[in-house]
Amino acid sequence: MTDTYKRAVFVAPEQIRFDDVPIPEPGLHQALVKVQACALCTWEQRTYSGEEKFYPLAGGHEVSGVLVKLGERVYTDAKVGDRVMAATLNRCGYCESCRRGMDNICDNARKPLRDDIPDVPGPGGLAEYVLLDDYQLYRASNDVSFEEICLSEPLACVIRSVRKSGVQRADNAVVVGAGIMGMLHVTLLKQMGVRVIVSEIDGTRAAFAKKYGADDVINPTDAPFADQVMQLTNGRGADVVYCAVSVAAAVEQAVEAVAKGGRVHVYARIHPKGSKISIDPNPFHNKEIVLTGTVSQTKEDVLEAVRMISGRLVDLKPFISLTLPFTRLEEALQRAMQPDTYRVIVTM
Ligand SMILES: [Zn+2]
Ligand SMILES: [Zn+2]
Numbered sequence: 001m002t003d004t005y006k007r008a009v010f011v012a013p014e015q016i017r018f019d020d021v022p023i024p025e026p027g028l029h030q031a032l033v034k035v036q037a038c039a040l041c042t043w044e045q046r047t048y049s050g051e052e053k054f055y056p057l058a059g060g061h062e063v064s065g066v067l068v069k070l071g072e073r074v075y076t077d078a079k080v081g082d083r084v085m086a087a088t089l090n091r092c093g094y095c096e097s098c099r100r101g102m103d104n105i106c107d108n109a110r111k112p113l114r115d116d117i118p119d120v121p122g123p124g125g126l127a128e129y130v131l132l133d134d135y136q137l138y139r140a141s142n143d144v145s146f147e148e149i150c151l152s153e154p155l156a157c158v159i160r161s162v163r164k165s166g167v168q169r170a171d172n173a174v175v176v177g178a179g180i181m182g183m184l185h186v187t188l189l190k191q192m193g194v195r196v197i198v199s200e201i202d203g204t205r206a207a208f209a210k211k212y213g214a215d216d217v218i219n220p221t222d223a224p225f226a227d228q229v230m231q232l233t234n235g236r237g238a239d240v241v242y243c244a245v246s247v248a249a250a251v252e253q254a255v256e257a258v259a260k261g262g263r264v265h266v267y268a269r270i271h272p273k274g275s276k277i278s279i280d281p282n283p284f285h286n287k288e289i290v291l292t293g294t295v296s297q298t299k300e301d302v303l304e305a306v307r308m309i310s311g312r313l314v315d316l317k318p319f320i321s322l323t324l325p326f327t328r329l330e331e332a333l334q335r336a337m338q339p340d341t342y343r344v345i346v347t348m
Contacts, residue, residue, distance in 0.1 A: 007127035013050025036146035060125025064149035078139035088123035141310035156297035156305035177245035178209040226256035266293030
């Protein structure tokens, strides 16, 4: 008799099925991880609410656990029993994007890449076990909590964002939106010696941003966004504006608020799909501004995030709002969608 484990599958809006599936045996280049914690990102939240309708989906991509079994040809310094971060997103390693240093947008990320094609597509971290290919395994510190280790994934996304934005020490940066992703930007930017202005409508989140590092907090409904940014930067504008909200109008406003040579960085996916913006093209010429963005993270970013968390170089505990057992996944998803939570994590 093979042992089985529990796995959550999103099957329809607000409908989750719990499957019992056989615990897999890792192949030569694979590792088996016993999941301990999985954080609920917007992907899982939108799939649960029905805003994103890709079903069935074995969700869960912010995952930490214990390494339980290694294939013979996995060359890692992680030993059985060690705490690891499981980077469940696929990167083929050989497509043109991967070979050009952009494995975060691997051309084959959504295709089945393994011989043991799972019966349900998806990263599959909302489960008691997860099977990884060797490159998806990252050894973490055994002294750091699983809840913190699983936040390596969102932290890695923000590491990429901050790196690619080209922000420099003593720059004026604006972070639009003080949700968890906005707050991870604030945290990293403050570490780098950047002056950070946060733009947030919600009073509770604004206060939270102020408490956890923002130098100034503005409310874009009080006065025009660009006017407020200009006032706080001696009329110069922001060197970088990070749009960490899904609202298209935020990008338009950001273009009006950047300094000469500044960058507008679209971090969050804009909703609904197909949204358009209308901007004056002249500042791209007159002020040499740049409109750019990032998505997800490369494997280098993941390594940096795991090292930061393992070395306690960053404290993400304030952003963990709630931890619930895996059996209460639906309740956890409902709480995660409330505006008063940052990250909600389920533990196995
Ligand atoms: Zn995520
Ligand atoms: Zn690829």
